[in-house]
Amino acid sequence: xxxxxxxxxxxxxxxxxxxxxxxxxxxxxxxxxxxxxxxxxxxxxxxxxxxxxxxxxxxxxxxxxxxxxxxxxxxxxxxxxxxxxxxxxxxxxxxxxxxxxxxxxxxxxxxxxxxxxxxxxxxxxxxxxxxxxxxxxxxxxxxxxxxxxxxxxxxxxxxxxxxxxxxxxxxxxxxxxxxxxxxxx
Amino acid sequence: xxxxxxxxxxxxxxxxxxxxxxxxxxxxxxxxxxxxxxxxxxxxxxxxxxxxxxxxxxxxxxxxxxxxxxxxxxxxxxxxxxxxxxxxxxxxxxxxxxxxxxxxxxxxxxxxxxxxxxxxxxxxxxxxxxxxxxxxxxxxxxxxxxxxxxxxxxxxxxxxxxxxxxxxxxxxxxxxxxxxxxxxxxxxxxxxxxxxxxxxxxxxxxxxxxxxxxxxxxxxxxxxxxxxxxxxxxxxxxxxxxxxxxxxxxxxxxxxxxxxxxxxxxxxxxxxxxxxxxxxxxxxxxxxxxxxxxxxxxxxxxxxxxxxxxxxxxxxxxxxxxxxxxxxxxxxxxxxxxxxxxxxxxxxxxxxxxxxxxxxxxxxxxxxxxxxxxxxxxxxxxxxxxxxxxxxxxxxxxxxxxxxxxxxxxxxxxxxxxxxxxxxxxxxxxxxxxxxxxxxxxxxxxxxxxxxxxxxxxxxxxxxxxxxxxxxxxxxxxxxxxxxxxxxxxxxxxxxxxxxxxxxxxxxxxxxxxxxxxxxxxxxxxxxxxxxxxxxxxxxxxxxxxxxxxxxxxxxxxxxxxxxxxxxxxxxxxxxxxxxxxxxxxxxxxxxxxxxxxxxxxxxxxxxxxxxxxxxxxxxxxxxxxxxxxxxxxxxxxxxxxxxxxxxxxxxxxxxxxxxxxxxxxxxxxxxxxxxxxxxxxxxxxxxxxxxxxxxxxxxxxxxxxxxxxxxxxxxxxxxxxxxxxxxxxxxxxxxxxxxxxxxxxxxxxxxxxxxxxxxxxxxxxxxxxxxx
Numbered sequence: 001x002x003x004x005x006x007x008x009x010x011x012x013x014x015x016x017x018x019x020x021x022x023x024x025x026x027x028x029x030x031x032x033x034x035x036x037x038x039x040x041x042x043x044x045x046x047x048x049x050x051x052x053x054x055x056x057x058x059x060x061x062x063x064x065x066x067x068x069x070x071x072x073x074x075x076x077x078x079x080x081x082x083x084x085x086x087x088x089x090x091x092x093x094x095x096x097x098x099x100x101x102x103x104x105x106x107x108x109x110x111x112x113x114x115x116x117x118x119x120x121x122x123x124x125x126x127x128x129x130x131x132x133x134x135x136x137x138x139x140x141x142x143x144x145x146x147x148x149x150x151x152x153x154x155x156x157x158x159x160x161x162x163x164x165x166x167x168x169x170x171x172x173x174x175x176x177x178x179x180x181x182x183x184x185x
Numbered sequence: 186x187x188x189x190x191x192x193x194x195x196x197x198x199x200x201x202x203x204x205x206x207x208x209x210x211x212x213x214x215x216x217x218x219x220x221x222x223x224x225x226x227x228x229x230x231x232x233x234x235x236x237x238x239x240x241x242x243x244x245x246x247x248x249x250x251x252x253x254x255x256x257x258x259x260x261x262x263x264x265x266x267x268x269x270x271x272x273x274x275x276x277x278x279x280x281x282x283x284x285x286x287x288x289x290x291x292x293x294x295x296x297x298x299x300x301x302x303x304x305x306x307x308x309x310x311x312x313x314x315x316x317x318x319x320x321x322x323x324x325x326x327x328x329x330x331x332x333x334x335x336x337x338x339x340x341x342x343x344x345x346x347x348x349x350x351x352x353x354x355x356x357x358x359x360x361x362x363x364x365x366x367x368x369x370x371x372x373x374x375x376x377x378x379x380x381x382x383x384x385x386x387x388x389x390x391x392x393x394x395x396x397x398x399x400x401x402x403x404x405x406x407x408x409x410x411x412x413x414x415x416x417x418x419x420x421x422x423x424x425x426x427x428x429x430x431x432x433x434x435x436x437x438x439x440x441x442x443x444x445x446x447x448x449x450x451x452x453x454x455x456x457x458x459x460x461x462x463x464x465x466x467x468x469x470x471x472x473x474x475x476x477x478x479x480x481x482x483x484x485x486x487x488x489x490x491x492x493x494x495x496x497x498x499x500x501x502x503x504x505x506x507x508x509x510x511x512x513x514x515x516x517x518x519x520x521x522x523x524x525x526x527x528x529x530x531x532x533x534x535x536x537x538x539x540x541x542x543x544x545x546x547x548x549x550x551x552x553x554x555x556x557x558x559x560x561x562x563x564x565x566x567x568x569x570x571x572x573x574x575x576x577x578x579x580x581x582x583x584x585x586x587x588x589x590x591x592x593x594x595x596x597x598x599x600x601x602x603x604x605x606x607x608x609x610x611x612x613x614x615x616x617x618x619x620x621x622x623x624x625x626x627x628x629x630x631x632x633x634x635x636x637x638x639x640x641x642x643x644x645x646x647x648x649x650x651x652x653x654x655x656x657x658x659x660x661x662x663x664x665x666x667x668x669x670x671x672x673x674x675x676x677x678x679x680x681x682x683x684x685x686x687x688x689x690x691x692x693x694x695x696x697x698x699x700x701x702x703x704x705x706x707x708x709x710x711x712x713x714x715x716x717x718x719x720x721x722x723x724x725x726x727x728x729x730x731x732x733x734x735x736x737x738x739x740x741x742x743x744x745x746x747x748x749x750x751x752x753x754x755x756x757x758x759x760x761x762x763x764x765x766x767x768x769x770x771x772x773x774x775x776x777x778x779x780x781x782x783x784x785x786x787x788x789x790x791x792x793x794x795x796x797x798x799x800x801x802x803x804x805x806x807x808x809x810x811x812x813x814x815x816x817x818x819x820x821x822x823x824x825x826x827x828x829x830x831x832x833x834x835x836x837x838x839x840x841x842x843x844x845x846x847x848x849x850x851x852x853x854x855x856x857x858x859x860x861x862x863x864x865x866x867x868x869x870x871x872x873x874x875x876x877x878x879x880x881x882x883x884x885x886x887x888x889x890x891x892x893x894x895x896x897x898x899x900x901x902x903x904x905x906x907x908x909x910x911x912x913x914x915x916x917x918x919x920x921x922x923x924x925x926x927x928x929x930x931x932x933x934x935x936x937x938x939x940x941x942x943x944x945x946x947x948x949x950x951x952x953x954x955x956x957x958x
Contacts, residue, residue: 044304105304105319133250135214163300181563
């Protein structure tokens, strides 16, 4: 996840320029409204500031898997849309940083870097994995297959609805790949 | 409610579900309870009258890394203890860093959900965060309990005593328990328990086993006899040591012996199959009886936590699988082991060198079969996954075929199917490739043993070191090796399947019947219908109160209407009255007697319930109405149907009252089914009647018919009616408005209409507006 944010921030400048041009042509909804986003680190709170009025807000990416940093609905705590951000890159520096922090929370998942075991138990499949966040053991139902959300990208949802993402199965070590192979598409 | 620290420590330290702790250890990588050191540390910090009400594990730190933290709620404070693995300095000896907030300062608890993170923000009256906690969804249930407890305390509610450890463990394991029919114990203990069901049939089992052993022993004789004939008759005759008559005589006796042996073999086979298969059926029957009768003793909460299909499977498919294991599996495996041991012993005794040459490779062959099984399991898993994709594709497109056609997407759907179909074919062909290569390979290994026997045996025959008869016996014995090797190779899989089924069955048998299904109590012979709720509180999970300190009285013959927003507690109130659940606090008095002191069966036989979605069993209309009173005469059934406004439509059915309805039967509309269920209630003639939104799922015309039927039904009875359509409650003597577990308004229709800004008045206004539209 962190890696992805990093990559997104360092994406090709020309692509960025093109997108900005496109967005300007599309007349960004926040263009003239003059809002600001800020992130309260202590409370982990996103604030939407407009006309000196601060509203606690939530960032809701419309396409969390395919475009997590684009097409983001900023909503209040009652889930009313405050504004819509087409891309984080269209925001000025402070708002962009605030939104990225909020997205880091909203889009958090366990990023699997290694699979150490997949064992079948009674009506359950137990996974032992190494994630970017640390070691984790979790269970899925036997008929709950990993969902493919990209060429070699998979999401595994456990019995508690926690999400585990394998960004690229080909980048896993050989043992992990072998363990995952029967469950892949 | 108030407990000392010592009592609290005892509570937390002794009433631990040991099994739950073990399960947490087995399935997760977090502690199964509050660490002892932390508990002690906390007890030292807490006031004398302070105790832990609930707690949760906090598995994410501020940087979204996995770590250790504990959030606890006492009757005074919310405490966060941050684990040692990520903090620099610590305040406590146990290595935890504490942050404490007084519950008095918390005004609101906010939950914010992300893809795989849940944030709980405890706010003060300014809306500022006093404490922010982030957890993965695994901890969410336990955190929700902490939140509910905090909210209950800050709202001034009386909270129920609770075992914090037990709540934490139950909430943590809830996801696993919901996904799993049952948590598997030791496989051996399950097998032993399963085999204990054979005890009542020990004579048959003994007979079956003796027959199986004799069958194995007898099966070894023909090959030996063949060698014996060659060495004792054929060869001596050829060499002139025996004349023709003597040789023929010997051959005759040997053939007679073979006839006897084959006859005995089939006899033992018949005894074994017959005894074990019938005995297997008896064991399966016992299990089915036990499971099914036990199911009827279980509380409603058990059924709400299990899927119907899963329960049906346990009574049918699982017991069938157990029959298969008991009838054949146990014997097959035992006889195969006996056969291999017998074969090896006979071969080594006939010729030690050749015997070892044949016996030594056997374990390797067994290992090869086992490894092949493991590989096949992976391949089948992959094929199963592909197959699941294919069936998903079908089950998605076929019910939605109207949409497919409307959007002209048929070709794309076919193409999608073809891709998945090709993928399935590939996966299955992969399986065929592996097994078709393995088995010839295995057979080749066995043939290699045969060739080795020939290669080393034949020269020895010529040298006179080995008789021709022994050599032929060897060759014949070799053909008997394959089948037992195959059976033993598959043993692990067979045992796994059987123990899984046994476990699913035992889970039901082991579930304790709840108190509300017991038959201990005073038998109810007659009911007047006087009901009194006295300070009743109820919670499904022991934390979140659904009914809060509810009190009201209904006199015999009164009709009480229950209205209010969904989830407010109306249905729970009637469920408590029907004693589907027992109250946590307070009392429900029926005719002056506490409900808990009454025999459940006889009490329920005196009450009638008409549900929103009535269930009709597969059977005739007559049988369905008579379900309430099987001894009712045909005239009584028809009279009940007339009262229920059902007689007319029943007469229009193809076979009248004898038309088969319910699943796989004649389809009835919702209104028709409802009227049959009312007829049922009429036939029962209850003094206490519960109507749970009986008219909500039908059109206006049908509603009128049902309402007419209900008006006749409720005469002279105490009635509790839940209704969304408030017009149906106009004849109610009193209406209770229930919101968030409390009675907020209580009075007649006109009295409630006089309450300005009242909920009832508001609801009536809204419904009138709808009616005008």
